[in-house]
Amino acid sequence: MADINTIAQQFVExxxxxFDGNRSNLSSLYRAGSMLTWEGTPIxxxxxxxxxxxxxxxxxxxxxxxxxxxxxxxxxxxxxxxxVTGLLQVDDSPNPLQFSQTFHLIPDEGSYYVQNDIxxxxxxx
Amino acid sequence: MADINTIAQQFVExxxxxFDGNRSNLSSLYRAGSMLTWEGTPIxxxxxxxxxxxxxxxxxxxxxxxxxxxxxxxxxxxxxxxxVTGLLQVDDSPNPLQFSQTFHLIPDEGSYYVQNDIxxxxxxx
Numbered sequence: 001m002a003d004i005n006t007i008a009q010q011f012v013e014x015x016x017x018x019f020d021g022n023r024s025n026l027s028s029l030y031r032a033g034s035m036l037t038w039e040g041t042p043i044x045x046x047x048x049x050x051x052x053x054x055x056x057x058x059x060x061x062x063x064x065x066x067x068x069x070x071x072x073x074x075x076x077x078x079x080x081x082x083x084v085t086g087l088l089q090v091d092d093s094p095n096p097l098q099f100s101q102t103f104h105l106i107p108d109e110g111s112y113y114v115q116n117d118i119x120x121x122x123x124x125x
Numbered sequence: 126m127a128d129i130n131t132i133a134q135q136f137v138e139x140x141x142x143x144f145d146g147n148r149s150n151l152s153s154l155y156r157a158g159s160m161l162t163w164e165g166t167p168i169x170x171x172x173x174x175x176x177x178x179x180x181x182x183x184x185x186x187x188x189x190x191x192x193x194x195x196x197x198x199x200x201x202x203x204x205x206x207x208x209v210t211g212l213l214q215v216d217d218s219p220n221p222l223q224f225s226q227t228f229h230l231i232p233d234e235g236s237y238y239v240q241n242d243i244x245x246x247x248x249x250x
Contacts, residue, residue: 037194037208069162069243073198073229081206083162083227083243098247100225102208104198118194118208122223122247 008070008082011105011112016063023053029114036117049117058090063099073104080105080112088121098122133195133207136230136237141188148178154239161242174242183215188224198229205230205237213246223247 018025030036030046036053037043043052065086073079082103087096104116143150155161155171161178162168168177190211198204207228212221229241 033200035196037196040192040194042196066248067165067245069165069245071160071162071167071229071241071243074231074240075158081227081229081241081243083225083245085225085245085247098223100208100210100245100247102206102227104196104206106199115199116196116206118196118206120192120194120208120210120225122210122225123191 004070004072004080007105007112008068008080011103012065012068012082012084015103016065019053020062023056024050026050026053030117031108031113031115034114034117036119038119039121060091062089063087064089064096078107079115085122129195129197129205132230132237133193133205136228137190137193137207137209140228141190144178145187148181149175151175151178155242156233156238156240159239159242161244163244164246185216187214188212189214189221203232204240210247 027046027050030049032045034046034049035044036049038052043049063086065084067085069083071081073081084101086099088099089096100120100122102118103114105112106115152171152175155174157170159171159174160169161174163177168174188211190209192210194208196206198206209226211224213224214221225245225247227243228239230237231240
């Protein structure tokens, strides 16, 4: 099996390129029990998460990952916690926004799905 | 049992007030298998984590939590993922630094310990 840093990197590249390309294609990454907290709003289930993501009030979006850290979420499971910080450019706004996002990835049939997803914009001091 | 948002809030208040008061007292929150990734550096075990935290190159430090989100880390366990963003004031620097921190809390004998801890400063655009 690939090491968790490689898995985390591949996941993050896939996640944000899909998000920036066609957000509705993210549905394969979530399950019925998946949870997203988006800017403090809790959302549960793949269907509700995709509805939320596809109705966000912007059309063009581009994520730039700045830091990526991964850890096994327990000594006894192959699940992975991934923490990302980066910049988000939305529509034609000249100023990118800083964001932080935490994922909890659970192995499933040779791949991983997102059990937990917490997203926040960081507005700074 | 208290709901997870209350537990997360109490944990975060205790964690940062202890960090800002006397970092060596954080040792009770970690176990031998706990993991910290500090600014990209992976560290394992309570002893090594406390050694890292107590030798950070500042004496005065104050955390200000800006956002706090919590989710159960799986449908079947009472473990909690906590994501924090906030500001960090170090020594007599006039400019606070933005930070993000992710914790994975595992229940243990009526309390919780930190299995995963990922800390990053956010330098912005």
